[in-house]
Amino acid sequence: MDRISLEQLKDTFLATRTDWCVSLFMPTHRAGRDADQDPIRFKNLLRTADEGLLARGLRPGTIREILQAPHQMLADKGFWQGRSDGLAVFSTTDSCHFFRLPLTFDETVVISKRFHVKPLLPILASDGLFHILALSQNRVRLLEATRHTVHEIPLDGVPLSLAEAFPETAADRQVPFHSGTPAGAGKRPAMFYGHDIGNATKDRLLRWFRLLDKQLRDLLADRKSPLVLAGVDSLFPLYKEANTYPHLLDAGVAGNPEGLAPEELHAAAWDLVEPIFNATREAAAAQYRRLAGTGQTTGDLHDALAAAHHGRVEVLFVPVGVEVWGRFDPDSDRMDVHETPGPDDENLLDLAAIQALTKGGTVYAVAPQEIPDQAPLAAVFRY
Numbered sequence: 001m002d003r004i005s006l007e008q009l010k011d012t013f014l015a016t017r018t019d020w021c022v023s024l025f026m027p028t029h030r031a032g033r034d035a036d037q038d039p040i041r042f043k044n045l046l047r048t049a050d051e052g053l054l055a056r057g058l059r060p061g062t063i064r065e066i067l068q069a070p071h072q073m074l075a076d077k078g079f080w081q082g083r084s085d086g087l088a089v090f091s092t093t094d095s096c097h098f099f100r101l102p103l104t105f106d107e108t109v110v111i112s113k114r115f116h117v118k119p120l121l122p123i124l125a126s127d128g129l130f131h132i133l134a135l136s137q138n139r140v141r142l143l144e145a146t147r148h149t150v151h152e153i154p155l156d157g158v159p160l161s162l163a164e165a166f167p168e169t170a171a172d173r174q175v176p177f178h179s180g181t182p183a184g185a186g187k188r189p190a191m192f193y194g195h196d197i198g199n200a201t202k203d204r205l206l207r208w209f210r211l212l213d214k215q216l217r218d219l220l221a222d223r224k225s226p227l228v229l230a231g232v233d234s235l236f237p238l239y240k241e242a243n244t245y246p247h248l249l250d251a252g253v254a255g256n257p258e259g260l261a262p263e264e265l266h267a268a269a270w271d272l273v274e275p276i277f278n279a280t281r282e283a284a285a286a287q288y289r290r291l292a293g294t295g296q297t298t299g300d301l302h303d304a305l306a307a308a309h310h311g312r313v314e315v316l317f318v319p320v321g322v323e324v325w326g327r328f329d330p331d332s333d334r335m336d337v338h339e340t341p342g343p344d345d346e347n348l349l350d351l352a353a354i355q356a357l358t359k360g361g362t363v364y365a366v367a368p369q370e371i372p373d374q375a376p377l378a379a380v381f382r383y
Contacts, residue, residue: 020058022049022066023116024089025105038083042074045109052111056343062093069096085149090115102149112341118350121318121365122146124357130273131220132265133212134257135231135239137162137205140212142219143262147274150266158215162201165208202238209242216245223247226276228269230257249273281364284315288372288380296383299375301348302328302335307381308355315380316356319368324348324376349377 024045029035046067053063070091073079086105090097103123110116123129123146132143132150138161142153159165220227227245229236229252236252253268291297298304301324307313309330325341326348328334338345356379357363372378 019113020053020056020066020092021112021115022053022070022089022091023108023110023112024049024070024087024091025108025119026087027104027107028083028085028087028100030083030085035080035083038087039074039080041107042070042087045107046070046074048109049111052109056111065093066091070098073098084151088120090117102144102146102151104148110347112346113344114346114351116347116350117354118318118323118347118365121320121353121363124363129223129225130269131223131225131227132253132269133216133227133229133239134260134265135229135235136256136258139258141257141262142216143265145266145269147270150262152262153219155212155215158211159208162204162208165211166204205235205238206242209239212239213242213244220245226273228252228272230255230260230265230269232256249276281366284362284364284380285317285372285378287315288317288378291380292373296381298379298381299371299373299377301337301352301376302333304377304379305335305348305352305355306330306333307379308352308359308361311359312381312383313352313356313359313361313379314382315378316353316361316363317371317378318349318353318363318365319371319377320365322349322368322376352377352379 024042026038026041026045028038049067049070050063053066054060058066070089073089082100084100084102086101086103088099088101088105099120101120101123103119105119108116108119130145131153132141132145134141134143140155140160142155143150144153145151216227224247227248229239229248231239231252231254233254240248249272251272253265253272257265288297298307304313304316305328308316309328324337324347325339325345326335326337327345328336328348328351335348337348353363353365
């Protein structure tokens, strides 16, 4: 799995405006019979992109330049071994970016003057992503999750166990007292309690957790995603003492996580984060309704776009699965909307959402019927 950040959107996607940008999206499969068909589906997308570029009057040589890197990816067997749930590819004549992400995309080809990034909103939006830190003295894992997916993120450059952090003390006796039953099908994991950890071990754990915290702080630097701890009760207060990530939840998944699959940890953690996501989104919708008519909200795309470009959007609701094609000139605040995308058009909902996100706003990508007041979109202004 690959990672995408708001900084990349600012520095790469929003900055890239060239003659033609090709954006490709498709679902992928980690294993099984469907996985064997993924390269074929990607080849079909490239054919569609080729035909679309040809229809726009590009010469075959230029088309080959734009699609050269994606064609190389198609032939690279190693690339297809690192799949997640969805693939996004962005290519121009002089650059190509790809992301294997825990999102299931519809098969889509967009050819425009700017990259089409709206399908990425569920992983960038404020209620689309959370993380799970599974802790034990013998093993630590970081999981990245959405509502429907979960995947482990490698933790490079930090010790992944207490023994690895302090090899000189690895032979020390660890007290095995516990209550509960061993982890297994239909059983709760063993529970270890604070009085089983001596002061020397507590000190080593705290020092190790500070190393982990520094790594997580770097990995999640531009995130606002909730972080859920999974571990035995005695580790919770120690990790919280070392923690500097501001979105760590007070509640966690109690029990030894060593024998639990990512899917089991995901199910338990989702029970904790879903109410938070729902409450935050409902509070934002209530704020929109409360301020309606005061000049601090709008359901108008033009007004929202202009405000987003000037950094005035505090909260924005945009509908998933909806496209509005046209052009927006931020210098004159002029917007033109077209029923079908023209050569210089871009998805204006996409543009509003990304501008709001990259300028510090909170964005919710929701079903059209969940937009407050059933408007085309809904924005709350900072001022």
